[in-house]
Amino acid sequence: MPARSMGPVNPAITIATIGLVVVVAVPFAFIVLQAIFPELGRGSLAAPFSRLADVLADARLLRMTGNTLLLGLGVVVLSAVIAVPLAVLRALFRVPGALFWDLMMLVPFMIPPYIATLGWVMTLQPRGYLEQIFGFNLAPFLFSVWGIIFVMTLNTFPVIYFAVSRTVETVGSRYADVGRVFGASSWRAFFRITLPLSTPGLAASLLLVFAAAIEEYGTPAALGRRAGFDVLVTGIDLRVSDWPIDLPGAAILSLVLVVLSFAAFLVQRWVLTRRSYQTTTGKPQAFEKRALGGWTVPVLVAFGLVSFLATAVPLLGILMTALSRTLSGGLALSNLGLDNFGAILSDGPGALRALTTSLSLGVAAALLTGLLGALSAYAVVKTRIGGRQVLDVLTILPNALPGIVVAVGLILAWNQPWLPVTPYNTALILLLAYCCILLPQPVRYATAAFHQVGDNLEAAARVFGASPLTAFRRILLPLILPSLIASMLLVFAVATRELVASIIVAPVGMQTISTYIWRQFEQGSVGLGMAMAFVTVLITTVFPLVILSLLGKRGSLL
Structure with a gap:
């Protein structure tokens, strides 16, 4: 039986609810509202459904x-x-x-x-x-x-x-x-x-x-x-x-x-x-792979x-293009060099700034989705609060929201003229997009991990006077941390190179890795774009593997 949440207000559940509403519910709701009310951007609810027939009949x-x-x-x-x-x-x-x-x-x-x-x-x-x-x-x-x-x-x-x-x-x-x-x-x-x-x-x-x-x-x-x-x-x-x-x-x-x-x-x-499709009976099952x-x-x-x-x-x-000084020079030894990589390291056309921006947003997205994913999974799995099914739906909804849909929803939600303060046209809008698109990863990992943690541990902490937040922070979170870190590394790898949301909602003048590569290719500076692409592949592949390796060594020492 899942442990009952005690006390009138559980801060973990409150944070999870607010986070899911802001990150998931708001952009999706505005997509639906904009589809129904075409004048919503002007602050009007006039002519509902008037565009629906025209668009669907196109x-x-x-x-x-x-x-x-x-x-x-x-x-x-x-x-x-x-x-x-x-x-x-x-x-x-x-x-x-x-x-x-x-x-x-x-x-x-x-x-x-x-x-x-x-x-x-x-x-x-x-x-x-x-x-x-x-x-x-x-x-x-x-x-x-x-x-x-x-x-x-x-x-x-x-x-x-x-x-x-x-x-x-x-x-x-x-x-x-x-x-x-x-x-x-x-x-x-x-x-x-x-x-x-x-x-x-x-x-x-x-x-x-x-x-x-x-x-x-x-x-x-x-x-x-x-x-x-x-x-x-x-x-x-x-x-x-x-x-x-x-x-x-x-x-x-x-x-x-x-x-x-x-x-x-x-x-x-x-x-x-x-x-x-059950095949696991609990009995030992010997299995020897056959020779080819x-x-x-x-x-x-x-x-x-x-x-x-x-x-x-x-x-x-990718590598040969990155090493080519000019495309017209072709695959000639005299045309190969590290010029494009040097231009990136010297911040040619804002390359280092784009790299730093994407890496920073990737780390921030990993941390926020990890926290929100853990809290949301805790609310769904480990409590019996009313409405936890709604929270579960909100954690699953991003699975059905392609990146471009999330981007459109964020534009509609945060570009309203009546808003006194908005993250639109700031780096925060990109962070919200990444969090919405990638939130299901930490949620699924954390949910699976919470199902493996018995309720008696949290109950014992509560008996000795620990608050719900303290029990979560001191007991449950450390137990699910290995699974959570693995999911956060995946979020980091994907967020640093996300393309479609970055192209649509990135603030004016801000470049990410993906928009830098895309625009260099459109402008004809293909070598620079491919050099950045090769660096991106190395970072997003090697960095998570190194972190996982270090965590594995630490676990073996413990």
Whole structure:
């Protein structure tokens, strides 16, 4: 039984409630209000629903929605085709160099999608690196619908790979072995027994990939415009960034995108509630992975090919561009140098300021989401206050709010003329955007950790006179801290390179890492942008790994 909260007011719950309202509820509420009341920005509630019919009847909306679904489903299918076989092989067989291949599959997830896309552009475009080496280019493929799906797939398939490999490893092969005893072939046993039992991990990862695909801005913006392929995200951006500004239209398109995300969540829930997938009985289960035998070489070739395409090609494209003094000089030794990295270190076009700004915002977002996530999870899991279900909904809602929707909501909420004080056009608006987008990470980690902490510890502290806040701070928080720190490092890594919200709500004159890279690419200073991109990948990959390593050593000493 969860512990009852004692006393009329629990400060932890109060802080969590205020934080969730400001970070999540306010921007989402203003999106809904702006969609209903088109004159809301002028302080008027006149003509409700007057824009709804026009926007929904626009043929462009139907095309953008169809393109968004095509993109999301295409990325999901291709990611599954690539990731599921590799994940199953990793889980059930002794793959030589398994840990190395895991690392190679992790790196694409750590490369921001828009940075990986720019790497592919530099490689496959006319006079790109592929043409300089082999004499041909793949620009027609890259700047097409299937090129967009291909590039986005190579960035998202690791989500499915890691989820399915761990799930299948947990299921093991014992149930399939029973099926084979009763006459099933190895293929039939896998497709009828092992794979269905792995449905929870597969369904969750497919949902994450679909959500990431339909809300991704950088890849459709960089590749889709030349292919005439508009999606909801680019349509929303056009309405809030090009004159005349159409905030009601942007709000309505945002709600359509939220509906798509929420529909995917409902499909996942429907799949998982149709039947039971329990495989853990509490009994010890021996599981010995099988040898690949004659399949060793083909399997290693498959892992190597995917790793080369997903990791090596974009990273090499980024690095070679960063090292090139001029793009016209090509892959010549005389054209390579550290000039672009030197320009960044000397604060060329505000590079160091952009780096410092993003790192500061990343640290602040990690700390705030960590605190708010821990307090929110505590209120939901460890108390029986009325309305905790509402708090739980508010912690889940950002999962269905793509970054561009959050950005639009913040503009609508904090750019009202009647507000005496507003964070709009300050760094605080970016911090609010990052916190809203990334809050689910600490919440989920903290929720899982709180479920593992017995209620007797807090009850004992309360018996000896500790206040709810003291019990939380001195007992519960230290116990969940390892999980919380892991989630905060993830928040830091993503926040420092977030693109779409940064482009839309960043104050005038303020540059972040992502806006710096994007604008350098648009202005033709591609080498500077790629040098910053390479530095970003190093920081957001190495820093979290170092912190986790230090925490692991500290834990072993204790």
